[in-house]
Each structure stands twice: as C-alpha cells, then as structure tokens.
Amino acid sequence: MATTMNLGKAELMETAKKTMRTEFAAAEWTDRQKIALTCRALFDAGHDSGLAGQISARGEAPGTFLTQRLGLGFDEITESNLLLVDEDLQVLEGSGMANPANRFHSWIYRARPDVNCIVHTHPLHAAALSMLEIPLQVSQMDVAPLYDDCAFLPDWPGVPVGNEEGEIISAALGDKRAILLAHHGQLVVGSTIEEACSLAHLIERAARLQLLAMAAGEIKPLPPRLAREAHDWTLTPRRSDANFGYYARKALRSHPDAIDCH
Numbered sequence: 001m002a003t004t005m006n007l008g009k010a011e012l013m014e015t016a017k018k019t020m021r022t023e024f025a026a027a028e029w030t031d032r033q034k035i036a037l038t039c040r041a042l043f044d045a046g047h048d049s050g051l052a053g054q055i056s057a058r059g060e061a062p063g064t065f066l067t068q069r070l071g072l073g074f075d076e077i078t079e080s081n082l083l084l085v086d087e088d089l090q091v092l093e094g095s096g097m098a099n100p101a102n103r104f105h106s107w108i109y110r111a112r113p114d115v116n117c118i119v120h121t122h123p124l125h126a127a128a129l130s131m132l133e134i135p136l137q138v139s140q141m142d143v144a145p146l147y148d149d150c151a152f153l154p155d156w157p158g159v160p161v162g163n164e165e166g167e168i169i170s171a172a173l174g175d176k177r178a179i180l181l182a183h184h185g186q187l188v189v190g191s192t193i194e195e196a197c198s199l200a201h202l203i204e205r206a207a208r209l210q211l212l213a214m215a216a217g218e219i220k221p222l223p224p225r226l227a228r229e230a231h232d233w234t235l236t237p238r239r240s241d242a243n244f245g246y247y248a249r250k251a252l253r254s255h256p257d258a259i260d261c262h
Contacts, residue, residue, distance in 0.1 A: 013233060020238040029248070029259070031057050032079035034193040035066055036258045038119070038200075038244075040251040043074035045201055046123050053121035053185070054098075056105045057193050063087045065105060069096035079259050100161040107166030108173065108189065115189040117196035122185035125208035129180065136180045136206055139219050143206035144230035145199060147222065150206075151176040156183040178203055192237065194244035201247065 004015075029037065035057055047053065053074070056067040064086050068077050084093035087106040091097065105118050129136065135152035138144065153172040157165045169187070173179045178188045178199055186203045190196030213219045222230075233239075251258060 017236060017238070020236065020242070024238040024242045024245070030079065031066060031193060032082050033259045034197075034244070034248075035068075035082060036077050036079045037248040037251050038193060038197040039068060039074040039077035040255040040258045041197065041247040042119070042121060042123075042200055044251060044254060045204065046125075047121040047200065047204065048074045049122040049127070049185075051099070054102050054105065055117075055119050055121075055196075056102065057117045058109060058115075059084050059092075063106075064092060065109065067098050067102055067105070069094065070099045071096065075255070078257060101159070103163065104160045104166035104169045107163070107170040111170040112173075112175075112189065114191055117190045117193040118187065119189075119196045119200040120185065120187040121200065121204075123204040123207075125211055126180065126186040126204050127184070129207040129211055130182050130184055130186075133182045136178075136203070137210050137219050137221075138206060138227070139213070139222050140206075140209055141230060143202050143209065144222075144227060145202055145234045146178055146206055147227040147231040149176050149231065150178040150180060150203070153179060153181045153184075156181070180207075190240070192240060195235070195237070195240040197247060198240050198243040201243075 035055055038055055051071065051073060054067055056065045059065050064084055066082050066084055069081055069083050072081065082094060083091050083096060083098055085091055085098045089098045089100065089102055108115060108118055133154055136146065136150045138147045138150065151173050153169065157168045160169065173187065177190065178186065180186055188196055188199040188203055190199060210219065
C-alpha cells in the first residue's frame, strides 16, 4: 500500500534528495579524466569551434590550473595531454602551450574562491544568440539551473588575451554560475567539474530554445518562486554527479581513448 500519497511536495523533495545522496556516489575519475571526458562530451554536443574555447580546473597548488594544450581540438583531448599551468600560463607539467585566452581564467579563479572549474566555449546557438546583444532568457524547466544565475556582458572587449578582458569578464560574471558574452560565446563555472560540465550542456540548450521560441512569438517568463525552486532542486551536487556520469559514459562509448585506463 502506498504511504507517500498524502505527503507535501517539500517533504517528497527532501526524501528524494536523501535517496540521491545514497544512490549517486561521486565519480571515481581523476580531475584530468573528468576534464578530458568533459571536452569529448561537449565536442559531441556541438561546443567545438576549431581551437577556440577552454576548459580548466583548479590544480592542487594555489594559483595553478589544468587546461588543454593549444593546437588540439576538444575531440583530441586526453588525460595525458592536459597541461598544468600557473597564473602566468607558464607550463608546470606537460608539453606545449596553453591558449593565451586562458588568462581570464586566472582572474575568475582569483575573484571566485568557490569556483573549481571553468568552461568557456563558442557553441552554435549560444554564439548566435550572443550576436543579438540580448541576455539569456530562462523560461523552460529543463534549463532551470540557469534561472537568475546567468549574467550578460553586452559589450565585446575583444580577444580575451589581456588582463583588461580578465577584469571585465570576471566582474561581469559576478557571483553567477554562467554568463553570455555578446559577440563571443558562453562561460559557465562550477564548484565541481561535474557541475560545470552539466551547466555547459544546459546553456547551449537554453540558447537554442530561446532562438526557436523567439522565432515563434513572445517568450513568457516563469513564475519566480517556482523557477527558484526548480533552480535549487536541479543544482544539488548529486544531480550534477548523475548528469556528469551520463555525459561521461556516453562520451566513452564514442571516445574510449579519452582516458588512459578505460
């Protein structure tokens, strides 16, 4: 006999959260493996733009982070060809050079001690939306993790290889988890690699949804209270872990070379 049919929504949500903490354990992959799998998953999701875009994660030592080597596409990244660099982008481990545009990652890490992973890409729909110089509109349940959590930089500061761009982008991001960069692309940050990977998938989907909806009519806003509830519900760490697990398994089926021990 059912025992939960008379429970309220808040109680049911809390019960589900407790179950997720038990059922969805954190992935056992290393950070290098997670970054490589994120690169492959996002490549398959349309985030590749030649050699543009960077994914990074804090290193163990202060002022360091892991990122991909310039000259390799997202579909070529493996755990063994990633670089460990310092804030000046000097290579500490690995061979090759980091993308000079990684400089603004150093600024974000300095400004946001809560951030442990940054994903910056130029996916088709987010890049197209950025050309209109309008903010991202979150008005659909699937992309609720971005509700009131996506900033907008309306002015293009140029190629982000200088300290000026680092100051501008980190300031515009503020305390949000995402930002749409006019005439450029998207950037998301996460407390974990898993969270950043999930948000990167979602912001491209949100941009595609917005462009489709705008072509059909006027986008209607979500009720704020319910949207905030959905935001918090879909951004729990275990949900990010579960999302990442799916993206990683899917990537490994197509790209078994991404990690060395698969």
